[in-house]
Amino acid sequence: MVLLRYDKGTILISGDVRVPSSTWDSRVGAFRTMGLHYPEVLRFLQVSKFDVRDNVFDLLPCPELQGKSKLRSYQTEALTAWVNAKGRGVVVLPTGAGKTFVAFGAISHVNAPTIIVVPTIDLMQQWIKNLTQEFNVEVGAIGGGESDLQAITVSTYDSAYLKAEELGNRFMLVVFDEVHHLPAPSYSQIAEFFVAPFRLGLTATFVREDEGHTLLPRLLGNVIYELEPDDLAGTHLSQYTLERKYVELTSEEQRKYAENHRVFTAYLRKKRIKLRNSSDFRRFIIRTGADPEARRALLARNRALETALNSSSKMTALRDLLASQPEKKTLIFTHHNRLVHRISREFLIPAITHQTPKEERTEILDRFRAGSYTRIATSRILDEGIDVPDASLGVILSGTGSSREFIQRLGRLLRKKEGKEAKLVEILSKETQEPHISKRRRG
Numbered sequence: 001m002v003l004l005r006y007d008k009g010t011i012l013i014s015g016d017v018r019v020p021s022s023t024w025d026s027r028v029g030a031f032r033t034m035g036l037h038y039p040e041v042l043r044f045l046q047v048s049k050f051d052v053r054d055n056v057f058d059l060l061p062c063p064e065l066q067g068k069s070k071l072r073s074y075q076t077e078a079l080t081a082w083v084n085a086k087g088r089g090v091v092v093l094p095t096g097a098g099k100t101f102v103a104f105g106a107i108s109h110v111n112a113p114t115i116i117v118v119p120t121i122d123l124m125q126q127w128i129k130n131l132t133q134e135f136n137v138e139v140g141a142i143g144g145g146e147s148d149l150q151a152i153t154v155s156t157y158d159s160a161y162l163k164a165e166e167l168g169n170r171f172m173l174v175v176f177d178e179v180h181h182l183p184a185p186s187y188s189q190i191a192e193f194f195v196a197p198f199r200l201g202l203t204a205t206f207v208r209e210d211e212g213h214t215l216l217p218r219l220l221g222n223v224i225y226e227l228e229p230d231d232l233a234g235t236h237l238s239q240y241t242l243e244r245k246y247v248e249l250t251s252e253e254q255r256k257y258a259e260n261h262r263v264f265t266a267y268l269r270k271k272r273i274k275l276r277n278s279s280d281f282r283r284f285i286i287r288t289g290a291d292p293e294a295r296r297a298l299l300a301r302n303r304a305l306e307t308a309l310n311s312s313s314k315m316t317a318l319r320d321l322l323a324s325q326p327e328k329k330t331l332i333f334t335h336h337n338r339l340v341h342r343i344s345r346e347f348l349i350p351a352i353t354h355q356t357p358k359e360e361r362t363e364i365l366d367r368f369r370a371g372s373y374t375r376i377a378t379s380r381i382l383d384e385g386i387d388v389p390d391a392s393l394g395v396i397l398s399g400t401g402s403s404r405e406f407i408q409r410l411g412r413l414l415r416k417k418e419g420k421e422a423k424l425v426e427i428l429s430k431e432t433q434e435p436h437i438s439k440r441r442r443g
Helices: 035-047 073-084 099-110 121-135 157-162 188-193 212-219 251-271 278-288 292-309 312-324 337-347 358-370 403-411 434-441
Strands: 002-007 010-014 023-025 030-034 052-055 088-092 114-118 139-143 146-148 152-156 173-177 198-203 223-226 239-247 330-333 375-378 393-396 421-429
Touching: 002 035, 010 035, 030 035, 035 052, 035 188, 073 088, 073 099, 073 223, 099 114, 099 121, 099 173, 099 198, 114 121, 114 157, 121 139, 121 152, 139 157, 152 157, 157 188, 173 188, 188 212, 239 312, 239 434, 251 292, 278 292, 292 434, 312 337, 312 421, 337 375, 358 375, 393 403, 403 434, 421 434
Parallel strands: 002 052, 088 198, 088 223, 114 152, 114 173, 139 152, 173 198, 239 421, 330 375, 330 393, 393 421
Antiparallel strands: 002 010, 010 030, 023 030, 139 146
C-alpha cells in the first residue's frame, strides 16, 4: 500500500517505493516531491500497479459548472487543442480576442473546483463579474482584503503565492491569466505548490525579454494554440494600420542628447562592451553596481533617452495629429508619468497613471465609454489587464523596446466595431536611439 498525502505544497509518498522527482525526508519517514509532480507520481504508481490510497485532494464543494456562452470557431479550436493536450498548456490570443471564453470552456470541461490567478485587483474584479454571469454561481476572491473560497475562486498572483501552501490541493483546474507573469521567481512557486492536474495559461504576449517563458512548459505545458492580430483582423478584430511619424529634436535637445549619448558610447567603446540583446544590457546594469564609471555612463544614457522620449517637437506633432482626427476616440501612451501630466495640462485631456485613484480611473473610463471623453493620456497602467472601452486611434509618444508592451497597446484598439479601422501611430525622435527601440518592440 502506498499512501499519498498533501503537505504544504508538497506530496508525501509513504510506502516501500521510490517515485521519480522525489527525495527522502527522514523527518517524516517518507519520500517528498513538489505538488507540481502529483499527476506523474500518480501515473507512475498506477502503471507500476501499486495499491494506492490517494489522500491528496481536499476539494471545495462544487455545483455543476456549465457555462452558457457560445464560443467562436478559433476559441473552440483553442479549447480542443487544450483538451487534446490532456488539459495542460498555454493559449496565446491577441488582446480583445476573448481569451476569457476559452477559460470558460475549460471550466465547463473539467466541471470541478477552479482557481483563476490574475496580476491585479482590477482584473480580479473583472473576472469575478464575468464568471458570475457565465456560471450563475457565487465566485470567491483572494486578494485586496478578500479571502473567500468558493468552487470558482479568483486570486491575485501575490495572494496565491502567499497562500499557495494552503490552497494547493483545493482545486482541480488552475487558470493563469497574463501567464507571462508566472515565471517570476516567487510566482512560479504557485504552479510548483499546486497539485491541480489541469492547467491553462492565457496571454497575448508569451515571450519575455528575459527568456522566462522557457520555464512555462515545466510549470503548465507548451503553447498549444496561438494566433496573431493579423489572423483575426477584419473578422473578429478590427482592421488596423501602423504608422511612424518622425520629429526633429530642438537644437538644445539635440545638444543635450548628443552630449549624454557620447558619454555612454565612449564608456562602451573603452570597455569593449557590446549591447546586442537584453541579456547583454542586464550584465551592463549589474556592472554599474561596482563600477562608478559604468554608473555615470548609465545615467548619461538615461538622460539622453529621456530627452528623445520627451521632445517638445512630439507635442507639436501630437497637436497636429489630434487636430486632424477630432472625431476619433484616442488613447495616448507614454513611458513616463511626467509626460502624461504635461499632455493632460496642455490639451485638457484626462490622465490615468498608476497614481490615479481607482474611483477616478473608473469614472474616466466610464465617460470615455459613454463618449463624453474622447481622449485619454496614460502611462503603462492601461497596457495590461484593465478593460479599456473601444478606441480607434492610439498614439505612442514613448515606450520601451518590449514587444509585449507594443502588442498590449495595439490590442487596446482592436475591439471589433462596424466600419472601424484602427490606427496606431508612433511619434519618434529622429537621429536618436528611439527608432531602434521602435524596431525592437515591433519584432
